[in-house]
Amino acid sequence: MKAVMNQTYQPEEVESRWYPVWEASGSFRPEVNPDGEPYCIVIPPPNVTGVLHTGHALDHAMQDILIRRKRMQGYAALWLPGTDHAGIATQNVVERELRDEGMTRHDLGRDQFIEQVWAWKAKSGNTISKQMRKIGDSVDWSRERFTFDEGLSEAVRKVFVTLYEQGVMYRANRIINWCPRCHTALSEIEVYHEDDPGELTHIKYPFTDGSGYITVATTRPETMLGDSAVAVHPDDERYKDAIGKTLLLPILDREIPVVGDEGVEHEFGTGAVKVTPAHDPLDFEIGLRHDLEQIKVIDTEANITRAGGPYVGMDRFEAREAIRSKLRELKLIDKIEEHEHSVGHCSRCHTVVEPMLSLQWFVAVQELVGPAIDAVRTGESTFHPKRWENSYFHWMENLRDWCVSRQLWWGHRIPAWYCDACDETIVSIEDPTECSCGSTDLRQDEDVLDTWFSSGLWPFTTLGWPEQTADLEKFYPTDVLVTGFDIIFFWVARMMMFGTHFTNQAPFPDILIHGMVRDGEGKKMSKSTGNALDPLELVDEYGADALRLALIQAAAPGHDIPLSLDAIDAARRFGNKLWNAVRFVVEFMDVTDVPIEGGYPTDPGPEDAWILARLGEVRAEIDELFDEYRLSDAFATLYNFAWSEGFDWYLEMAKSIGEADAERRESMRQTLGPVVRDMLKLFHPVMPFITEELWSHLGDGSGLLITAPWPDVPIYEAPHEIESLKGIVTGIRQFRSQHHIARKVPIPVTVASSSELPEWWYSQVASLTGARPEPGMKPDSATGQTRISADGVEVFVPLGGLVDVDAERPRIEKAIADLEAGIARSRGKLDNPNFRDRAPADVVAQEEGRLAEIEAELQKQLAHLAELG
RNA sequence: GGGCGCUUAGCUCAGUUGGCUAGAGCACCGCCCUUACAAGGCGGGGGUCACUGGUUCGAGUCCAGUAGCGCCCACCA
Secondary structure, X not given: OOOOOOOOOOHHHHHHHHHHHHHHHOOOOHHHOOOOOEEEEEOOOOEOOOOOOHHHHHHHHHHHHHHHHHHHOOOEEEEEOEEEOOHHHHHHHHHHHHHHOOOOHHHHOHHHHHHHHHHHHHHHOOHHHHHHHHOOOOOOHHHOEEOOOHHHHHHHHHHHHHHHHOOOEEEEEEEEEEEOOOOEEEOHHHEEXXXXXXXXXXXXXXXXXXXXXXXXXXXXXXXXXXXXEEEEOOOOHHHOOOOOOEEEEOOOOEEEEEEEOOOOOOOOOOOEEEEOOOOOHHHHHHHHHHOOOOOOOEOOOOEEOHHHHHHOOOEHHHHXXXXXXXXXXXXXXXXXXXXXXXXXXXXXXXXXXXEEEEEEEEEOOHHHHHHHHHHXXXXXXXXXXXXXXXXXXXXXXXXXOEEOEEOOOOOOEOOEEEEOOOOOEEEOOOOOOOOOOOOOOEEEOOOEEOHHHHHOOHHHHOOOOOOOOHHHHHHOOOOEEEEEHHHHHHHHHHHHHHHHHHHOOOOOOEEEEEOOEEEOOOOEOOOOOOOOOOHHHHHHHHOHHHHHHHHHHHOOOOOOEEEOHXXXXXXXXXXXXXXXXXXXXXXXXXXXXXXXXXXXXXXXXHHHHHHHHHHHHHHHHHHHHHHOOOHHHHHHHHHHHHHHHHHHHHHHHHHHOOOOOHHHHHHHXXXXXXXXXXXXXXXXXXOHHHHHHHHHHHEOOOOOHHHOOOOXXXXXXXXXXXXXXXXXXXXXXXXXXXXOOOOOOOEEEEEEOOOOOOHHHHHHHHHHHOEEEEEEOOOOHHHOEEEEEEOOEEEEEEOOOOOOHHHHHHHHHHHHHHHHXXXXXXXXXXXXXXXXXXXXXXXXXXXXXXXXXXXXXXXHHHHHHHHHO
């Protein structure tokens, strides 16, 4: 039973109805097209505790559009959903909850804490999947994955162990970025740098032999507690004699050497650098080259260690001040300069990170980047837009080893065990029970892996890897990855490395990069500025279809996406337009029971042939745009066609065909059916709900639109009279508008007899303009008349009784002025001998044709003006 | 310090290899309650394509430079 169609489209009612129908029908599963070629997209897994924001809405809309179209094209289309356990982010959320109860995770202990996180996941983990249903994501829920699933966790172990055995995974003492608030190591890209208006403190370090000082410059005086040398460039004339001598480190009075090292810049500061191997990456390198002591003076809380002598227990920033005043007291400060420099912050909690020496697990990425780079170089994988490839290459080529261990509890535990008896390290997929030395006293590494380690495996572990599953066989490599530029390095690069390393194939041939959703003024959406739009609220107010259309229309490739309420409202109004157009076709034109496929008229009327021809052109055009991932252009094309041609010109032309002409009316009905049907199909990927609903009113009831075949329109030829029809109609409307002649006043129009036009042309002009066109001689000019022309057709409108002759004159004068300007421009070109010589012949011929046309038209307008007197 | 992007109508943006008089949506103005839609229809006004120079028969489009804005990368102690 078909629902009654209200005059206004009600998205909330329709949208809540269709999702369960689709899901129950099995349409989201690739098995719905059992013989189809596979097509697969894996979703960028949102954080399990997350909520959907507008960025997801865009990202998902793009993927859903690609999937829905491929599904309609008969592919076995799989959009694989899932979530990420999101180590730090999730742990922080649960810890925050605990803090509200006055507890820390240590009060609970590791096992209980993890239980608590699972409980949290159970409570909030399906929020995002509910939200995905609301925006219409046609994902295959039966294949949903979580990075912490058993299978995916085993894959993580397998990868870790394999990399370890290949020597790519190693454990070492290195300088890492430590977040003193999150209490974990971070990788380079989890640290963001911000300019800080700091100070460069120049400190005098005295020689032990009393022969004066070397002055070093530092932004972090507190680290001097851990200095084990001062380094200068070996070629630096100023310090040539100092190399090899010994200095007395102020305050702690430790003897430290002066070393020569090429890593030191002559120009910076004083050209002499204090070396703190345990707290600075460059100093660490210098330390290794000169075998210097690594003295940790800052602990995991960012307080000074015992090695810091009198400052033990003091916060690092307090210590900075305390040491500065002490040095001032000792008169060892040469000067303090203002010095802007960038300071690393934890991207999760914004705390200033502390570079420190720490025993961590690393991935030797140099072993992995080669194939990942080559995959893009050779075109096995292509970025869209292509320019992102430069950033990708640059980043990949300058990668440093990836610190993957995290001092968290929520994450994949590192599969390494240490034997207390013999110091052996056992890395194993299975939990070991005994060391080779016979001891059973094994401790598993306390740390977990970086979240991005497991998400880097996502395209193949979700399909079953390392098992050779049917899904892996069928859907891997996947077809396209859709994501924002902000996680190219975090995620895309890692997937490329792991994918090429473990499967010998890039995980996807196309990488579609989109921008960030911004507000209507192009500003970043954020909670603090209050300009953030909540996609769920938008869905409630405007409907998911409107939100999706608005996002896609704004998503020009390679640019950020400005999303304004106005734009969403415009999209909503379009939905209403579509609704009413179909309602009209169904209820007033009595077009129902349209077949799912084919059913195109074999002998269409002229207007029908025109709209069918346009439909075919538009279908071809948007398919091309789709294949280039130019989704916004594809839907702009479709939108303009639907609104201005299909639901405007054509529907108006169709209306004018009266009941009396049974034959033409039938042709129109047979045209409206497939045209509207195909428009619904073409719009379905972006506006799935409203199109499915309309389909149920229009279709023959035998199937869902979601799995209906993508249109394949036969070639039609449009009658050329359509062009003059549209031009003359517009001209007459303009005339009416300019002279304020109400539509109900019939305008007698003479169509110059030189133009041979079919009967339908006359009736359409009459119907569309309220004029009374008659063929005939050019009327007598005695009463005054105006002239309208288009595509070689001339019509004359007598002015007598309608308007003042003088009122018409400015209209013609403006037309003449425009024509003259056109002639001047055109002549200018043609009179240039170089143009004739060098421009291609067709361009010249075209220009000549245009000039002739304009000149002829000008002559007529001039003659016409003269007649007006 | 390197790299990338942007600058086109009041606003947000299209404009793919150079080739009709540079487009869209929103906003604005006028007319129309024409029986699918007034959350609509019809019509209209509005642009020195940031600036300078170059290449070319021809530049919004290509090249060089300048300015402003935005983003990314960077071990400037």
